[in-house]
Amino acid sequence: MSTTSKLLVTPTAIHDVLIIEPKVFGDERGWFTESFNAQDFAAATGLNMEFVQDNHSFSRQWTLRGLHYQLEQTQGKLVRVVAGSVFDVAVDIRKDSPTYGKWVGVELSAQNHKQMWVPPGLAHGFLVLSETAEFLYKTTDYYHPQSEACLAWNDPQMNIKWPFPQGISPNMNAKDSAGLSWDAAPKF
Numbered sequence: 001m002s003t004t005s006k007l008l009v010t011p012t013a014i015h016d017v018l019i020i021e022p023k024v025f026g027d028e029r030g031w032f033t034e035s036f037n038a039q040d041f042a043a044a045t046g047l048n049m050e051f052v053q054d055n056h057s058f059s060r061q062w063t064l065r066g067l068h069y070q071l072e073q074t075q076g077k078l079v080r081v082v083a084g085s086v087f088d089v090a091v092d093i094r095k096d097s098p099t100y101g102k103w104v105g106v107e108l109s110a111q112n113h114k115q116m117w118v119p120p121g122l123a124h125g126f127l128v129l130s131e132t133a134e135f136l137y138k139t140t141d142y143y144h145p146q147s148e149a150c151l152a153w154n155d156p157q158m159n160i161k162w163p164f165p166q167g168i169s170p171n172m173n174a175k176d177s178a179g180l181s182w183d184a185a186p187k188f
Helices: 038-045
Strands: 007-011 018-022 026-027 030-032 053-060 064-070 077-083 087-093 104-110 115-118 124-129 132-139 147-150
Touching: 007 038, 018 038, 064 087, 077 087, 077 104, 077 124, 087 115, 087 132, 104 115, 124 132
Parallel strands: none
Antiparallel strands: 007 018, 018 115, 026 030, 053 132, 064 124, 064 147, 077 115, 077 132, 087 104, 087 124
């Protein structure tokens, strides 16, 4: 765990996936936080990233998006939630990584202000836990639909522990429902 005056950075079981907590200043009027500052991010993480695209999605409860990645123009993602809460997951699909095939998951919410850094070479997805959620993420490269791949969210080899209540199934689009098995999905 490292800290600067404005950021707390906690490593995860996948060594280069990081949980980042910006300092929140609050009083009776409400609160303020710097959601991103390039100098503080670089100082706290050791990463000097250039982000080229910001994305914002809105989803209803039990929507599952992912597990997405791009084979070309691979994207690093700095993800956060500004309304509601999600269970956010990253899966290491880099064959030369010591954590190849492993996953990490964390709850990101508007209340906890946590962010997750997902480096290039990982599949990423999230499950909406609250009634609705707004999910924001910065990317290090542009969206490249021609090389996008989707890993099956429920592949037994990954055995991701999605926090579904008993009897609830995910709300998914056709692309995510047709995600590739671990064995069939292309890797890095």
